[in-house]
Amino acid sequence: MIDNLFFYDLETTGFNHTKNATHEFAYVIDKKKKVVESKSWNIRPFEGAEIKEEALLVGGVTVEEVMSYSEESSIFPFIKANIGGHCKKEKLSLVGWNSDNFDNRFLKALFERNETNVLDYFHDETTDVFKIAKDYFKRQDLNLINYKLETVAKYFQIDYDPAKLHKGFGDVEIVRAVYYKLIEG
Numbered sequence: 001m002i003d004n005l006f007f008y009d010l011e012t013t014g015f016n017h018t019k020n021a022t023h024e025f026a027y028v029i030d031k032k033k034k035v036v037e038s039k040s041w042n043i044r045p046f047e048g049a050e051i052k053e054e055a056l057l058v059g060g061v062t063v064e065e066v067m068s069y070s071e072e073s074s075i076f077p078f079i080k081a082n083i084g085g086h087c088k089k090e091k092l093s094l095v096g097w098n099s100d101n102f103d104n105r106f107l108k109a110l111f112e113r114n115e116t117n118v119l120d121y122f123h124d125e126t127t128d129v130f131k132i133a134k135d136y137f138k139r140q141d142l143n144l145i146n147y148k149l150e151t152v153a154k155y156f157q158i159d160y161d162p163a164k165l166h167k168g169f170g171d172v173e174i175v176r177a178v179y180y181k182l183i184e185g
Contacts, residue, residue, distance in 0.1 A: 002093045004087070004092050005095050005127075006027055006030075006093060006094050007028045007095045007096070007172050007175055007176045008094065008096055008099075008107070008172060009024075009027075009096060009097065009168045009169075009172045010107060011023055011026075011059045011166065012055060013049055013051040013055055013066065019049065019050045020049060021045035021072070022043055022107075023042065023043055023045055023061065023069065024040065024042055024059065024167070025040070025043060025168065026040035026041070026167075026168025026169040027083075027172060029083075029092065038169070039082060040168050041078070041079060042066075042070070043071075044069040044071050044072060045066060046072050046113060051063055051066070058166045072110070072114070073114070080114075080121075087121050087122075091121060092121060093123050093127060094107075094123070094126040095175070095176075095179060096128065096129065097128070097129050097130050097149050097171065097175045098128065098130040099127075100126060101128075127179075129182065130149075132182050133178065134147055149174055149178070150165055153174050153178055156177070158174060160173070160174050160177075
């Protein structure tokens with residue numbers, strides 16, 4: 001089992017990682033199944049970023065709210081320092097929900113805009129819990145109505161606050177719980 005896990009979720013202003021911005025970056029660093037750090041950063045979209053109101057509605061925030069956050073350039077050094085303190089001996093392993101199709105691209109773009117190589121902190125291979133869940137249900141010959149995070153969490157009887165769905169840290173906590181249900185059983 002991998003011991004240096006970085007469960008994360010990004011909330012964004014749209015679906016295009018080159019045009020849209022990350023407005024929330026939440027994570028839990030998990031070493032040997034223990035949380036050693038959890039953070040959530042609110043980030044103002046970079047200048048020129050497209051902001052799609054329908055994307056913000058998913059997370060329950062407004063344009064005015066995200067524009068009140070601190071600038072990416074002032075937040076990123078703290079992100080880098082916090083994460084860097086946990087990967088001096090060994091890089092972190094990225095773990096997310098549908099991250100191969102979404103979050104990983106936005107994470108890489110965030111790091112690149114701040115002249116930082118994501119591979120200095122994280123292993124190249126990532127764990128997409130969404131894919132593990134789909135494979136698990138297929139092997140069990142179970143059909144869920146859908147593979148949304150909340151549907152999978154309900155199947156595993158994971159308690160969560162529905163008001164925290166699509167909020168970075170709320171999703172991270174659920175993804176971590178689903179991950180351990182899947183790999184342990």
